[in-house]
C-alpha cells in the first residue's frame with residue numbers, strides 16, 4: 612500500500628501505523644469521521660468518498676479548507692516556499708531572523724501558508740502552541756531548509772491531498788463531542804486523541820474527564836468506531852484499557868518511535884486499536900486477517916486513492 616503523506620507534520624503523526632489501521636476498517640459505505648484529525652494522514656489513506664474531519668486546532672483545519680477551496684494550490688505552495696525559502700537562506704543569524712518574521716506574522720494573521728512553512732522548518736517536524744495559542748517550536752537551524760527537492764516533495768504532497776479532497780469532504784474546527792454526535796449507523800469514526808501527559812500544548816491538553824466523555828460518546832454511538840491508544844510501554848500500562856475500554860474488541864502491536872533524532876531516544880510502545888465491531892484478526896502484532904469482503908473493499912478503497920491522486924488536480 613502506498614501511503615499518502617500529507618504536507619503538514621506533527622509529532623503524533625500515524626504514518627507508520629496507517630496500513631495496520633486501514634486493514635481493520637470494516638466494509639461499510641458511510642462517512643469516514645475523524646474528530647482528532649491532526650495532520651490528516653489516516654483520513655487521506657481511508658479511501659472513503661465522503662468524510663467529516665475536525666480538530667480543535669483551527670490551523671490544520673484552515674489549511675485543508677484552503678486546499679478544498681482551491682485557495683491553496685500546488686503552484687501557489689511552490690511559489691510561496693521558493694520565495695520564503697530564499698529569504699530564509701539569505702537571512703542573518705543563520706536564517707533565524709527570517710524564521711522569526713514568519714513566526715510573528717503567523718501569530719498575528721494565522722495565514723495557512725505561513726503555518727505550512729513553520730510546520731516544515733521547525734525542530735524535528737514538531738507542532739506545538741504555547742498557552743497563548745502562539746507557535747512554540749524553534750527553527751530547525753538549517754537556513755537552506757527549502758531546497759528544490761524539499762519544495763517539490765511538499766508540493767507533491769499538497770497535490771496528493773488536493774486530489775483527494777473534494778466537495779463531499781467537510782471540515783470543522785470543533786471539539787470532539789460535537790463531531791461524534793453527528794455520526795450515523797453507516798459511518799466509521801476513527802479517534803486518535805492526545806495521550807494524557809504527552810506533548811501537552813494549547814490544543815492538546817487531555818484529562819481523565821475527556822477520556823471518560825470520549826468513552827461515553829463512543830459507547831453510545833450507532834456508528835462503528837476505531838480508537839487508537841497506547842497499551843503499555845517499558846514503564847507503565849495505560850490504566851484506561853482496564854477501567855474503560857476493556858468491554859470492546861482490541862488488537863495490539865509493537866511500535867518504535869524516536870523522540871528527538873538520536874538513536875538512544877528510540878522508544879518502544881505497544882499501540883492498541885479498540886473497536887466496536889467483529890473482526891477476524893490475531894490479537895497481537897498485526898497478523899490481521901480481514902474477512903474476504905473486507906479485503907475486497909480494502910482493495911477498492913486503495914484503488915480509489917490511486918485513481919484520485921493520478922488525476923491532474925492543480
Ligand SMILES: C[S@@+](CC[C@H](N)C(=O)[O-])C[C@H]1O[C@@H](n2cnc3c(N)ncnc32)[C@H](O)[C@@H]1O
Nearest residue numbers: 623624625647649650667668786787803805814
Ligand atoms: C494525536 S493527535 C492526532 C494525530 C493524527 N492522527 C495524525 O496522524 O496526524 C491528536 C489531535 O487531537 C486534537 N485535539 C486535542 N483535543 C481535542 C478536542 N478536545 N477535540 C478535538 N480535537 C482535539 C489535537 O489538536 C491533535 O491534532
